[in-house]
Amino acid sequence: MIVRGTGECVGTFTDASVEQEAVVRARARLAAPSPESGPEQVRSAELFCEVATPAPELIVFGAGHDAAPVAQLAWAVGFAVTIVDVRQAFLTAERFPGATLVCAHFSQFAEHVNLSAGSFVLIMNHHVERDEECLRFSLESRAAYIGVLGPRSRYDKLLTGLADRGYVPASSRLASVRSPVGLALGAETPQEVAVSILSEVLAIRRGFAGGFLSGSVASLHRPDDKRLLAPS
Amino acid sequence: MIVRGTGECVGTFTDASVEQEAVVRARARLAAPSPESGPEQVRSAELFCEVATPAPELIVFGAGHDAAPVAQLAWAVGFAVTIVDVRQAFLTAERFPGATLVCAHFSQFAEHVNLSAGSFVLIMNHHVERDEECLRFSLESRAAYIGVLGPRSRYDKLLTGLADRGYVPASSRLASVRSPVGLALGAETPQEVAVSILSEVLAIRRGFAGGFLSGSVASLHRPDDKRLLAPS
Numbered sequence: 483m484i485v486r487g488t489g490e491c492v493g494t495f496t497d498a499s500v501e502q503e504a505v506v507r508a509r510a511r512l513a514a515p516s517p518e519s520g521p522e523q524v525r526s527a528e529l530f531c532e533v534a535t536p537a538p539e540l541i542v543f544g545a546g547h548d549a550a551p552v553a554q555l556a557w558a559v560g561f562a563v564t565i566v567d568v569r570q571a572f573l574t575a576e577r578f579p580g581a582t583l584v585c586a587h588f589s590q591f592a593e594h595v596n597l598s599a600g601s602f603v604l605i606m607n608h609h610v611e612r613d614e615e616c617l618r619f620s621l622e623s624r625a626a627y628i629g630v631l632g633p634r635s636r637y638d639k640l641l642t643g644l645a646d647r648g649y650v651p652a653s654s655r656l657a658s659v660r661s662p663v664g665l666a667l668g669a670e671t672p673q674e675v676a677v678s679i680l681s682e683v684l685a686i687r688r689g690f691a692g693g694f695l696s697g698s699v700a701s702l703h704r705p706d707d708k709r710l711l712a713p714s
Numbered sequence: 715m716i717v718r719g720t721g722e723c724v725g726t727f728t729d730a731s732v733e734q735e736a737v738v739r740a741r742a743r744l745a746a747p748s749p750e751s752g753p754e755q756v757r758s759a760e761l762f763c764e765v766a767t768p769a770p771e772l773i774v775f776g777a778g779h780d781a782a783p784v785a786q787l788a789w790a791v792g793f794a795v796t797i798v799d800v801r802q803a804f805l806t807a808e809r810f811p812g813a814t815l816v817c818a819h820f821s822q823f824a825e826h827v828n829l830s831a832g833s834f835v836l837i838m839n840h841h842v843e844r845d846e847e848c849l850r851f852s853l854e855s856r857a858a859y860i861g862v863l864g865p866r867s868r869y870d871k872l873l874t875g876l877a878d879r880g881y882v883p884a885s886s887r888l889a890s891v892r893s894p895v896g897l898a899l900g901a902e903t904p905q906e907v908a909v910s911i912l913s914e915v916l917a918i919r920r921g922f923a924g925g926f927l928s929g930s931v932a933s934l935h936r937p938d939d940k941r942l943l944a945p946s
């Protein structure tokens with residue numbers, strides 16, 4: 483049988499009590515931070531839960547030269563990548579292999595760009611007005627991660643610009659914003675910045691804090707060392 | 715004129731006192747952790763120091779399936795990558811584009827593999843004896859970074875194996891070893907592990923600690939926030 487993330491079930495078991503418990507177990511697996519497939523024993527029935535989750539989504543606003551290495555690395559790591567820019571000429575498959583390319587002005591985002599609770603968003607237009615509107619759009623969505631390129635002062639400026647035009651986001655939404663984006667690697671080139679950003683995206687996705695592993699005796703895959711986990 | 719990293723100079727200035735000071739300035743630039751080009755004013759003379767440094771080196775021992783994404787990412791980021799394995803069939807340009815491929819048994823390393831103080835080394839043979847001998851070879855070199863794949867307990871086992879055969883490394887050299895290798899990203903796939911490892915290599919190279927940048931108000935390029943710097 484199939485148990486969807488929405489809770490909905492398709493198909494049945496011959497034993498209704500096994501079915502009921504199997505659905506509970508399947509929902510528990512789906513609710514885990516990193517859902518995994520595995521066997522389940524429900525009384526005398528031996529079951530196997532195969533978890534099928536969609537690829538994680540990275541939506542990049544801004545198709546500049548520094549977006550290309552981020553998109554390529556994210557794609558190599560297994561993300562479904564979408565690039566959004568108003569400049570058609572920048573949106574080419576050569577620069578963004580494997581990515582979905584969306585040519586849209588910010589006034590058209592509601593129609594063309596879909597951000598869900600599982601979306602990772604990067605804002606890197608190198609253009610104040612576009613960055614402001616992308617930030618507003620992302621804050622109004624449920625996106626769990628909103629990375630804003632540039633120093634913290636630039637992010638503050640974007641918020642001030644939005645406030646001047648009457649938009650003040652809920653503080654709960656501001657907690658999703660990462661600025662400066664990325665891990666502290668001393669990254670300088672666009673390729674290095676891409677590694678810094680993707681490292682942070684992976685760490686946040688799995689609930690890790692991104693520091694050095696060296697010296698830790700915890701299991702690498704199921705850490706029992708809480709220092710490895712990001713404070714929530 | 716040219717001022718080499720060895721201190722040696724080639725060429726002259728017409729004004730000997732300007733030359734003397736120019737050489738001092740050039741050597742100071744070369745001695746910086748991340749040498750950079752830039753203008754220099756020596757009395758009335760306007761000079762420009764152009765720094766040319768070789769690409770950083772990553773030497774990977776072990777050409778298994780998990781080495782390929784590490785090598786590809788390192789190459790994309792600008793490293794000169796060398797892959798060392800005794801198994802010729804694993805050393806192909808398709809798997810390791812841009813890399814120097816060295817087919818050698820560990821008894822031949824002294825002849826075929828050159829590790830310098832600037833070398834970043836990864837040990838990932840998935841083979842205890844080979845890992846032990848690669849670790850010994852790396853510890854006997856001046857390599858600044860020796861990353862050992864796997865949990866800490868495996869690294870301890872390698873050291874015990876070497877000790878059983880009479881090799882006990884200097885403790886100063888053990889400080890160069892990173893185990894578990896990489897940053898705490900919760901990496902699971904080979905591609906994710908590659909990002910975790912490259913993040914650490916970049917952070918160590920530039921003297922950063924790899925944690926989250928978000929919230930920091932320091933300059934991203936020349937940090938004045940010491941939290942960003944790795945304790946030395």
